[in-house]
Amino acid sequence: MAATEALERSDAPKSQSPLDEAWHGLRDTLPFMFGSIPFGLLFGTLATGEGLSALQTMAMSLFVFSGSAQFIAVVLLGAGSGIWVVWFATFVLNLRHLLYAATLVDHVRHLSQAWRFPLAAFLTDETFAVMERRYRTQGGGRNAHWYYIASCAGMYANWQTWTFLGITVGQNYPQVQNWGLEFAMVVTFIGIVVPLLTSMPYLAAAVTAGLVAVIANPLPYKLGLMLAALAGIVVGVVLDIRKRGLDAPVSEQQP
Amino acid sequence: MSTAVMILGMALINLVIRWPVYLFANHFRFPPIIERALAFVPVAVLTAIIVPTVLYPGDGTKLDISWNNPALLASLVACAVSYFAKNLFATIGIGVAAFLLLRWLLPV
Numbered sequence: 275m276a277a278t279e280a281l282e283r284s285d286a287p288k289s290q291s292p293l294d295e296a297w298h299g300l301r302d303t304l305p306f307m308f309g310s311i312p313f314g315l316l317f318g319t320l321a322t323g324e325g326l327s328a329l330q331t332m333a334m335s336l337f338v339f340s341g342s343a344q345f346i347a348v349v350l351l352g353a354g355s356g357i358w359v360v361w362f363a364t365f366v367l368n369l370r371h372l373l374y375a376a377t378l379v380d381h382v383r384h385l386s387q388a389w390r391f392p393l394a395a396f397l398t399d400e401t402f403a404v405m406e407r408r409y410r411t412q413g414g415g416r417n418a419h420w421y422y423i424a425s426c427a428g429m430y431a432n433w434q435t436w437t438f439l440g441i442t443v444g445q446n447y448p449q450v451q452n453w454g455l456e457f458a459m460v461v462t463f464i465g466i467v468v469p470l471l472t473s474m475p476y477l478a479a480a481v482t483a484g485l486v487a488v489i490a491n492p493l494p495y496k497l498g499l500m501l502a503a504l505a506g507i508v509v510g511v512v513l514d515i516r517k518r519g520l521d522a523p524v525s526e527q528q529p
Numbered sequence: 530m531s532t533a534v535m536i537l538g539m540a541l542i543n544l545v546i547r548w549p550v551y552l553f554a555n556h557f558r559f560p561p562i563i564e565r566a567l568a569f570v571p572v573a574v575l576t577a578i579i580v581p582t583v584l585y586p587g588d589g590t591k592l593d594i595s596w597n598n599p600a601l602l603a604s605l606v607a608c609a610v611s612y613f614a615k616n617l618f619a620t621i622g623i624g625v626a627a628f629l630l631l632r633w634l635l636p637v
Contacts, residue, residue: 305621330532337540347539357535364539368546373570375550376559383554390551397547399578406571407617454629457600460582461607461624463575468611468620470572483573484580488592491581499577506573511566524564 292420299421300428302408306400307432309459313341314433317348318440324352328441335437339396339430342496343367363495370503374402381409381418389419396426400459403466410470475517479510579604597635603628 290298314335321331326348334344343364350360374397382390404425408418471477483506490498514522559567583600586593594601607624614620 326532330536333533334536334539337536338543340539340543343539343543347535357531357538360535361538361542364542365546368543370574371543371547372550373567373574375547376563377567377570379550379554382551387552390554391548394548394551395544399575403571403575454625454632457603457628458621458625460579460600460604461621461628462617463579464604464607464624465611465617465620467572467575467579468608469615476569476572479569479572480576483576487577487581488584491585491589491592498581499574502577503570503574506577507566507569510569510573511562514565514569521561522565524561524568 289416292417295415295417295420296424299404299408299424302404302421303400303425303428305458305462306404307428308455309457309462310341310400310429310432311436312456313345314436315440317341317344318437318442320345321348322441324348326351331441332434332437335433338364339433340364340368340398341433346495366495366497366500369500370399371397371402373503374399378402378405378409381405381414382422385419389423392426393419393422396423396430398426398429400429400462401425403463407466473517475510475513478513479506482506482509599628599631599635602631 317335318331321334321344322328326334334347338344338347346363346367347360350363375394378397382393385393401422405422408421467480471480483502485502486505487498487502490501492498493501558564581589583604584592584594584598586598586600596602603624606627607620610623611617611620
């Protein structure tokens with residue numbers, strides 16, 4: 275316990291109980307849970323339509339737990355692609371999670387391996403966005419990992435629920451794409467990114483990433499996403515170094 | 530059978546990407562230049578996810594940069610709300626409301 279306290283940030287907020295943290299983590303993940311509803315329903319419907327059994331479809335959500343990779347796999351299977359193509363696509367598509375883990379690792383370094391495993395295995399785009407914002411606005415805190423695990427658990431339970439409903443009743447809701455739920459995901463990401471655009475390098479990184487993502491969008495396996503992210507990061511770092519020199523601290527300023 | 534192998538493989542690949550950084554967290558630190566690069570990850574990756582989603586509506590095959598794209602207009606509204614109100618829940622609420630309203634108003 276003493277070790278944990280020593281590692282706690284000096285500017286950490288008043289320590290909250292695990293239950294409070296978990297509740298806040300779940301609450302802050304809710305918009306993303308709503309946003310994934312159409313994708314879960316759609317995945318369940320599509321996968322069973324492409325010849326996967328209900329059990330296989332459910333197993334994919336349970337064990338792979340990666341919406342984009344699951345969609346690509348189903349599309350590729352439908353196109354008659356081989357297993358290696360699916361694996362390659364999964365790998366390329368999810369390389370960004372390496373960046374997420376590298377970004378958050380300072381906040382989980384003090385935890386036991388028993389904690390770190392689930393926090394790594396269940397790290398999605400959405401939980402990354404939620405955690406990045408939490409650490410930025412509120413810092414760490416002794417029980418922050420409860421906030422993190424609750425975000426993971428919320429996304430996971432939600433994904434399983436809607437996959438299941440997609441398999442069982444999905445065919446009855448062919449217009450689910452038109453409900454506008456998926457837009458909740460987009461605006462939540464916007465609400466997280468805009469406050470980050472505090473200086474020229476960050477703005478340039480966003481503009482670059484957005485431009486490259488649009489131009490490279492037709493590339494297969496969503497390669498454009500990775501390309502765009504890397505381009506944005508490189509432009510950001512180069513401008514940051516030109517502005518503040520090579521040996522400046524990691525972050526310009528923290529609110 | 531081969532589908533089970535495929536699913537297992539996908540699960541393993543995801544784990545191989547997501548786990549090692551946390552697993553070996555005590556044994557190495559990133560060089561400072563990498564740490565500075567990582568500060569740009571949220572902005573770069575999340576923007577790279579959002580922008581094509583908004584500009585390639587529907588089945589994602591056709592670029593639509595026009596005033597008839599409700600997702601584009603609503604995203605601009607959300608950006609403005611986020612910038613001026615600095616409140617996440619207001620951004621989400623007004624953004625979704627704007628999207629639903631615009632989609633209803635705009636010709637298909």
